[in-house]
Amino acid sequence: MYTHDAAGWHIRKYQTHDGQACMSIFMSCLRKFAWRGTPRPYVARLIRSIPNSRIWVAEEPYAGVIGFLTLQPGEAYVDHLFVHEDWRFCGVARGLLEVARDTACQPLTLDVDTQNFGARKAYESLGWKVMAAADVTGGRGQIRLVSP
Numbered sequence: 001m002y003t004h005d006a007a008g009w010h011i012r013k014y015q016t017h018d019g020q021a022c023m024s025i026f027m028s029c030l031r032k033f034a035w036r037g038t039p040r041p042y043v044a045r046l047i048r049s050i051p052n053s054r055i056w057v058a059e060e061p062y063a064g065v066i067g068f069l070t071l072q073p074g075e076a077y078v079d080h081l082f083v084h085e086d087w088r089f090c091g092v093a094r095g096l097l098e099v100a101r102d103t104a105c106q107p108l109t110l111d112v113d114t115q116n117f118g119a120r121k122a123y124e125s126l127g128w129k130v131m132a133a134a135d136v137t138g139g140r141g142q143i144r145l146v147s148p
């Protein structure tokens with residue numbers, strides 16, 4: 001589907017047995033999102049979304065699953081994009097987004113937390129543009145972005 005020969009990982013469709021690895025990556029990322037508070041509602045949302053979403057994982061032969069992306073069914077909206085901390089800056093997010101973009105056959109959208117400066121920089125590097133700033137109540141806003 002998508003292979004990064006130099007870095008040794010590839011992207012494939014999610015399988016049920018990937019659930020635990022994805023959740024582990026998700027939880028360790030959420031721990032760094034101090035502004036979000038308790039992870040419980042976000043975990044519940046991920047669990048709810050899994051049966052109906054299109055999901056891809058990046059897998060490395062020794063490390064296992066190192067990142068995942070969920071795409072809302074029938075839409076080009078990226079619900080989750082999370083890459084293991086040890087595998088950042090290796091093109092994993094770029095690859096997952098490319099696969100999702102090819103599948104959706106239209107530009108993707110997503111919402112990024114205003115305080116998530118790392119992700120905002122990554123999307124900027126990937127050519128994403130701001131569609132709308134939304135929900136700035138209490139300083140915990142999100143920005144709607146659209147892909148090339």
Ligand SMILES: CC(C)(COP(=O)(O)OP(=O)(O)OC[C@H]1O[C@@H](n2cnc3c(N)ncnc32)[C@H](O)[C@@H]1OP(=O)(O)O)[C@@H](O)C(=O)NCCC(=O)NCCS
Nearest residue numbers: 081082083088089090091092093094112118119121122125
């Ligand atoms: C944001 C995230 C998904 C990026 O994943 P990644 O696999 O490291 O990204 P890539 O390696 O594909 O990088 C794509 C581009 O973004 C740049 N980039 C990635 N992270 C960056 C950062 N923190 N700061 C600046 N640039 C960054 C890369 O340099 C690359 O640009 P280049 O090709 O011009 O060099 C990852 O940092 C992550 O999982 N963060 C925690 C969860 C999160 O915030 N998810 C997004 C929720 S909306």
